[in-house]
Every structure is written in C-alpha cells, then in structure tokens.
Amino acid sequence: MPGKINYERMLNPAQLSAVMANEGPLLVIAGAGSGKTRTLVYRVARLVEKGVSPQNILLLTFTRKAAGEMLERASGLADERCKNVSGGTFHSLAHRVLRAHADSLGFSREFTVLDRSDMEELLQSLAREMHVERKSIRFPNRSTLANILSKAANLQKDVKSLVKSEYEHFLEYVPQITTLAQLYVNYKRENQLMDYDDLILFLRDLLAQSEEVRERLSRQYRYIMVDEYQDTNAIQAEIVKWLGHTHQNVMVVGDDSQSIYSFRGANYKNMFDFPRLFPQVKIIKLEENYRSTQPILNFTNALMDQALEKYTKCLFTRRGDGEVPRVVDTRTEPEQAMFVCRFIKDQLQQGRSIRDFAVLFRAAYHSFELELELAREGIPFVKYGGFKFAESAHIKDLLAHLRVVVNKGDTVSWGRILRLVKNIGQRKSQAIIQWLKQEKAAPWEVAQWPGAAKGDDGLKRLSGLLGVVSTQGLAPEKAVKAAIDYYEPILKNKFDDFPRREKDLEQLALIASRYKKLRPFLDDLILEPPTSVADIDPRFGADRLTLSTVHSAKGLEWPVVFIIWAMDGYFPSTRANSSVHDIEEERRLMYVAATRAKDQLIICYPGEEVPRVWHMAREGGLCSFIRALPQGVTVHDSRGYVPPRKEAGWRVNAEAVQHYYKNRTPTGLRLGDRVRHPAFGDGVISSIAGGEKVEVLFRDFGRKLLHLGYTSLEKV
DNA sequence: CATCACGCTGTTTTT
DNA sequence: CAGCGTGATG
Numbered sequence: 001m002p003g004k005i006n007y008e009r010m011l012n013p014a015q016l017s018a019v020m021a022n023e024g025p026l027l028v029i030a031g032a033g034s035g036k037t038r039t040l041v042y043r044v045a046r047l048v049e050k051g052v053s054p055q056n057i058l059l060l061t062f063t064r065k066a067a068g069e070m071l072e073r074a075s076g077l078a079d080e081r082c083k084n085v086s087g088g089t090f091h092s093l094a095h096r097v098l099r100a101h102a103d104s105l106g107f108s109r110e111f112t113v114l115d116r117s118d119m120e121e122l123l124q125s126l127a128r129e130m131h132v133e134r135k136s137i138r139f140p141n142r143s144t145l146a147n148i149l150s151k152a153a154n155l156q157k158d159v160k161s162l163v164k165s166e167y168e169h170f171l172e173y174v175p176q177i178t179t180l181a182q183l184y185v186n187y188k189r190e191n192q193l194m195d196y197d198d199l200i201l202f203l204r205d206l207l208a209q210s211e212e213v214r215e216r217l218s219r220q221y222r223y224i225m226v227d228e229y230q231d232t233n234a235i236q237a238e239i240v241k242w243l244g245h246t247h248q249n250v251m252v253v254g255d256d257s258q259s260i261y262s263f264r265g266a267n268y269k270n271m272f273d274f275p276r277l278f279p280q281v282k283i284i285k286l287e288e289n290y291r292s293t294q295p296i297l298n299f300t301n302a303l304m305d306q307a308l309e310k311y312t313k314c315l316f317t318r319r320g321d322g323e324v325p326r327v328v329d330t331r332t333e334p335e336q337a338m339f340v341c342r343f344i345k346d347q348l349q350q351g352r353s354i355r356d357f358a359v360l361f362r363a364a365y366h367s368f369e370l371e372l373e374l375a376r377e378g379i380p381f382v383k384y385g386g387f388k389f390a391e392s393a394h395i396k397d398l399l400a401h402l403r404v405v406v407n408k409g410d411t412v413s414w415g416r417i418l419r420l421v422k423n424i425g426q427r428k429s430q431a432i433i434q435w436l437k438q439e440k441a442a443p444w445e446v447a448q449w450p451g452a453a454k455g456d457d458g459l460k461r462l463s464g465l466l467g468v469v470s471t472q473g474l475a476p477e478k479a480v481k482a483a484i485d486y487y488e489p490i491l492k493n494k495f496d497d498f499p500r501r502e503k504d505l506e507q508l509a510l511i512a513s514r515y516k517k518l519r520p521f522l523d524d525l526i527l528e529p530p531t532s533v534a535d536i537d538p539r540f541g542a543d544r545l546t547l548s549t550v551h552s553a554k555g556l557e558w559p560v561v562f563i564i565w566a567m568d569g570y571f572p573s574t575r576a577n578s579s580v581h582d583i584e585e586e587r588r589l590m591y592v593a594a595t596r597a598k599d600q601l602i603i604c605y606p607g608e609e610v611p612r613v614w615h616m617a618r619e620g621g622l623c624s625f626i627r628a629l630p631q632g633v634t635v636h637d638s639r640g641y642v643p644p645r646k647e648a649g650w651r652v653n654a655e656a657v658q659h660y661y662k663n664r665t666p667t668g669l670r671l672g673d674r675v676r677h678p679a680f681g682d683g684v685i686s687s688i689a690g691g692e693k694v695e696v697l698f699r700d701f702g703r704k705l706l707h708l709g710y711t712s713l714e715k716v
Numbered sequence: 717c718a719t720c721a722c723g724c725t726g727t728t729t730t731t
Numbered sequence: 732c733a734g735c736g737t738g739a740t741g
Contacts, residue, residue: 062730091731116731141726141735196731231730263729363728365732385729425718527731551729589729 025278032595033291154265207242229254233265293322337373385549561597
C-alpha cells in the first residue's frame with residue numbers, strides 16, 4: 001500500500017504550486033525536460049488521493065501511449081484507481097462522444113471513421129468523376145488534396161483563401177477544388193462517414209449547440225488536464241473551453257518552443273490565448289531542466305536565441321558538466337550511416353546499452369540508408385513514425401472485408417474489396433455498389449449481382465467470406481483468420497514480397513485476439529494504431545536501438561541522441577509551392593530533437609549531398625542554422641569512423657543523376673548485368689529508369705523494383 | 717473492360 | 732518509394 005506522498009520533497013516550488021492548485025484554470029508553461037509529465041502525474045495522484053473519483057478526471061494527451069504511461073506512473077504513486085482516469089487523444093474523446101450522440105447532428109451512431117488513406121481514396125474517386133480539365137500544371141494529387149482540405153478545415157478557412165496563402169501554384173484550380181470539397185462533404189454525410197477532422201469539428205459543434213451534452217460532459221469530467229497544449233488548434237481550444245465552462249477546472253501544459261504541428265493548424269499562440277478563454281487563470285512557469293547536461297542546454301538555448309519570435313523561457317540545469325554537443329559533417333548519406341553505426345558500436349564496446357541510443361530525423365525516409373547499414377552491421381532497431389502498419393495496402397485490404405460487414409454503407413471499403421476480385425475493376429465495382437444500395441442487399445448477397453459472368457466464382461467466394469464474418473458473435477480474431485484464408489491467394493498474386501506481408505497479417509490476428517467485438521477493434525486501428533512492431537509484439541521492445549521521427553519522439557528521452565539532418569529541408573521562398581518555408585518551425589523541430597538528449601548529443605548532416613529532387617534546397621534554409629553554428633558545439637568530421645570513400649559517383653547526386661540519367665546507374669550498373677542482392681540472391685537487371693530505379697529479374701523472387709536498395713546490388 | 721508495362725513526378729510530420 | 736496516367740495487350 002503506497003504511503004502518503006511527500007509532495008514537498010518530490011517537487012520543486014513551481015511544480016508544487018501547479019500540483020496543489022486544484023480548483024480553477026491553470027496554464028503551465030513548461031520548458032523541455034522541466035518535469036511536465038511529472039507534474040501531471042503528481043496532480044492526478046493528488047486528486048485521487050484527495051478523494052476525487054478517477055472517472056471525473058480527464059487527461060488529454062497526444063498519444064494513447066503517453067496517457068497510459070502517465071496513468072501507470074500515477075498508480076505507482078497513489079493507488080491503482082488512477083488507471084481508471086479517462087485518458088486519450090482529442091480524437092478518441094470525440095469518437096467516444098460522437099458514438100453516443102451523433103444522432104443529434106443528423107448522423108447515424110453507426111458512422112464509419114475514415115483514416116487518411118480512405119480520405120484520399122474518396123477524394124480521388126470524386127475528382128475523377130469531375131473530369132477536371134488539365135491546365136498548365138497538373139491537378140493536385142490525392143495527398144495534396146487531402147492536405148488542402150484538412151488544413152482548411154482545421155484553420156476554419158475556405159478553400160480559396162487557404163490555397164491563396166499556402167498553395168499559390170494551384171490557384172487556377174480553386175473552383176474545381178472548391179467543388180470537390182463540397183462533393184466530399186456531401187458524400188460523407190450521405191454515407192455516414194467521418195474523417196479525422198470531422199471528429200474534432202463535430203465534437204465542437206455538438207458542444208456548442210447542445211446544452212445537454214455540454215452539461216453531461218462537464219459533470220462527468222470535473223477535472224481536465226491537457227498535455228502538449230502548444231500543439232492544439234483553435235477548434236480544439238474551443239472544445240477545451242466548452243468542456244471546462246461550468247467548473248473552470250482546466251489545467252493545460254505546454255511549451256511554445258516545441259510547437260511542431262502547424263501543418264494541422266496548430267499554433268503555439270493558442271497557448272497565450274488561453275487566459276482569454278479562462279480569465280481567472282493562474283500561470284506557472286517551469287524553467288529548471290532535469291534532463292540534460294548544461295552543455296546541451298547551452299546549445300539548445302543558443303538555438304532558440306536565433307528564433308525570430310523570442311520567448312521568455314531560458315532553461316537551466318544543475319547537471320553541470322558533460323560532453324559538448326558535436327556537429328559532424330559526414331559528407332554523404334552512406335558515410336553518415338556508417339558514422340552512426342561505428343560510433344554506436346564503439347560505445348557498445350565500452351559497455352553502454354543499446355537502449356541508451358536514439359537516432360532522430362525529420363521524415364521517415366531519411367533513415368532508409370541508415371537502416372540498410374544497421375542491418376548489414378547486425379544492430380537491431382525499432383522504428384517509430386512514418387509508415388503506419390494499419391495503413392499498408394495489405395492490412396487495409398484485409399480490414400476492408402470486415403468493415404463492410406460492420407457498416408455495409410462503407411462504399412470506400414466496398415470498392416476496395418470488389419476490385420480485388422478477378423476481372424472486376426473500377427467500372428464493375430461501382431456498378432455493384434450501386435446495385436447493393438438499390439436492392440438494400442445484405443453484404444453476403446453480393447454474389448447475386450446480375451452482371452456477374454457465368455462460371456466466374458470470384459464474387460461467390462467473396463460472399464462466402466462475408467457470410468462467415470457476418471455470423472453473429474464471431475470474434476474479431478476468427479473474423480481476421482477467415483479473411484486471411486480468403487485473401488491469401490490474392491495477396492500472393494498482388495505482391496511479390498508476400499512472406500513479409502503474410503507475417504503482418506498474423507500480427508493483425510494477434511491484435512484482434514485482444515478484442516471481443518469487431519467494431520472496437522476496427523475503430524482502434526484507426527484512432528489508436530500501433531506505432532511500431534514493438535507495440536504489437538512486446539518481445540521487440542527490449543535491447544534495440546530506437547529510430548524515430550522527431551514528431552514521434554516527443555516526450556521521450558535517451559542518454560545518447562543522434563540527429564541526422566537531411567539536406568532536402570525546407571527551402572526558401574524562391575519556390576512558389578513552398579507552403580512551409582518556415583525555418584522557424586524547422587528550428588523548433590531541431591530544438592525538440594536536441595532536448596531529448598540527456599548526456600550526449602551528436603548532430604550529423606551530409607554536407608556534400610545534393611538533394612536528389614529539390615536541387616534548390618542546398619543554398620536555402622536547410623542547415624542554415626546548423627551552419628551558423630550556435631556557440632557551445634564542437635565541429636568534427638567523421639574521420640576515424642568512416643572508411644576512405646569509394647570512387648566518385650558511387651552514390652546518387654544531382655550531377656550523377658543527370659549524367660547517367662537513362663542508361664545506367666551511378667553505381668555503374670547497366671541493362672542486362674548479372675547481379676547479386678544480399679537478400680534476394682541472383683538476378684539480371686531488366687530495366688533502369690530515371691537514373692534512380694532499377695528493376696531486377698531475380699531467379700527466386702521474380703521481378704522486383706529496387707530503389708534505394710539497389711546500392712547493395714553487387715555485379716557478378 | 718480489365719490488366720500490364722512504362723515513364724514521369726514528387727515535401728514532410730500525425731490523429 | 733509509390734502513385735499516376737498512358738498506351739498496348741488480353
């Protein structure tokens with residue numbers, strides 16, 4: 001039985017006042033590593049200790065993982081009941097509320113949640129129906145369309161003004177995009193679909209218009225805490241306002257210099273608007289850093305000194321001396337990968353644990369080269385961020401079969417599974433969907449579609465599966481397994497790397513086994529997707545190096561942090577479509593990354609690397625703030641860690657791309673060359689495209705398109 | 717009509 | 732690396 005907590009001993013005065021001030025609004029401005037989580041944890045513990053029922057506490061965080069960890073810690077301090085605190089993301093809260101109240105917005109409670117790729121797919125098919133005429137440039141592709149509509153929704157702007165301010169090069173398509181946006185909204189309403197943005201928007205609308213819902217939530221959540229408040233947008237702020245409007249017991253915690261979500265409408269200025277929403281607010285600043293050594297803080301302080309918008313915080317620590325951060329120009333990307341590997345191996349030999357390290361980067365693909373090198377060197381790693389398990393094509397394919405059973409109006413999933421049936425493409429799938437709707441047919445009756453060709457049993461097989469899945473009481477695990485049986489032959493036909501994908505399907509069955517019902521399983525995969533294999537299979541967590549995007553590394557810390565800063569960063573305004581020539585945000589990104597380090601910080605960048613596609617980046621923003629070296633770092637080259645370079649041109653760079661453009665690769669491979677690949681074995685080069693892609697006909701694996709991976713091809 | 721091969725293009729980050 | 736459009740093929 002945990003004893004009474006000694007708050008005075010465990011917290012500094014600022015933290016203590018945040019923990020003890022339990023009635024009324026509270027804004028905590030907390031620098032990196034200043035014990036923000038600690039403060040939240042102690043506050044939860046204290047509320048529970050004081051007798052507040054855990055169900056009356058709401059903890060909004062950015063990821064479910066963060067919420068879970070906090071509640072776990074709070075339970076350790078006070079008691080087990082802390083685990084019953086409601087925690088989660090804005091989206092999961094919205095989802096929970098809307099499942100209960102969507103009808104008062106004219107929606108069915110059985111609505112389906114669209115994830116990002118569903119949204120894009122829908123937009124694309126609507127755009128196709130519009131037959132947009134091609135003008136001087138191409139119509140934006142589906143992911144750009146989704147970006148535009150999503151950001152317009154989050155900023156509550158109309159399409160026109162958003163495109164004007166951030167996508168100027170698409171100005172000529174404004175009428176078409178506006179029409180598309182309207183079609184999209186209508187379609188979602190007709191088919192009971194909501195995307196991520198709708199969840200937030202509708203929750204806001206619901207709170208704004210329904211006194212009853214407002215009262216109910218306000219009564220249920222008597223104490224509200226919001227983490228990472230600098231990453232919320234205006235709509236989310238409004239939600240917070242409504243949730244707290246009767247009792248005012250709202251505590252928000254954030255750090256303006258860690259705001260890195262402007263792409264979804266977040267603005268750190270929201271933090272300073274908080275006092276306007278809650279005039280009686282008490283403001284507390286946490287400036288003492290408990291994480292990093294002073295040399296690391298000297299660097300991060302100097303970094304933020306360059307910022308145009310000056311902030312008031314300045315972090316200090318009592319962790320006096322330590323190693324000065326290093327900045328290393330590794331010249332090229334492969335050398336960078338070698339440098340990181342050798343450096344880590346070196347330190348492992350000196351007795352450090354592999355778990356002490358993390359490598360951080362801006363975009364998921366920036367670590368590809370490193371991943372190859374790690375694999376060659378036999379260093380195990382887990383990667384967070386970027387590519388999502390639940391969004392890979394084979395997982396989406398499989399889940400779509402279950403989704404149509406849960407919501408037979410989910411036309412996006414219908415289209416997906418129908419097109420997987422042999423001899424059914426765009427045209428027929430749409431016809432079948434029409435027919436299903438008209439006849440009000442049950443999912444498994446799809447085989448009765450009159451247009452089916454005789455002797456073609458594809459639809460029959462599909463309807464067989466849907467019948468099985470629809471069986472009352474079928475557990476998610478069994479449903480997934482039935483779907484795997486059905487889908488396996490399709491998988492083998494569709495993908496040439498099916499062994500890997502087959503394993504993913506097994507993982508999916510493993511996840512499914514944790515659920516009793518189909519719908520929560522499917523909803524969770526969209527709203528709380530596993531972020532890496534480590535989440536699915538606990539064996540993966542231990543004794544591995546962490547690779548992570550900066551965004552996914554928020555709130556975490558490691559003794560040794562590498563930052564690999566690619567040269568294709570934000571470029572200056574010379575380019576019309578540069579929607580984010582926001583060096584300021586890139587600087588904050590670097591700040592977030594650097595403040596993850598406890599003892600040692602190593603920043604590397606491939607100084608000679610010319611960006612492959614965006615040739616202008618080099619002179620631009622990119623490493624301008626690395627180049628204008630802030631005080632308090634030492635500059636190295638990678639000597640001692642990287643073997644002498646191979647001959648010039650062994651690796652793609654801009655000149656090489658131009659020079660070798662069509663007929664051979666920069667590694668000197670030509671059409672018809674016999675090659676050996678470490679994983680796929682022997683093969684022959686069957687085509688070379690764009691100077692960057694190589695197609696190989698492998699003896700054992702058939703045709704494969706290799707991109708980055710082709711540098712590991714060996715001529716034989 | 718569906719499917720395949722080919723060449724071209726491209727900011728990214730998450731719920 | 733993946734998606735898209737295109738033109739040829741089944």
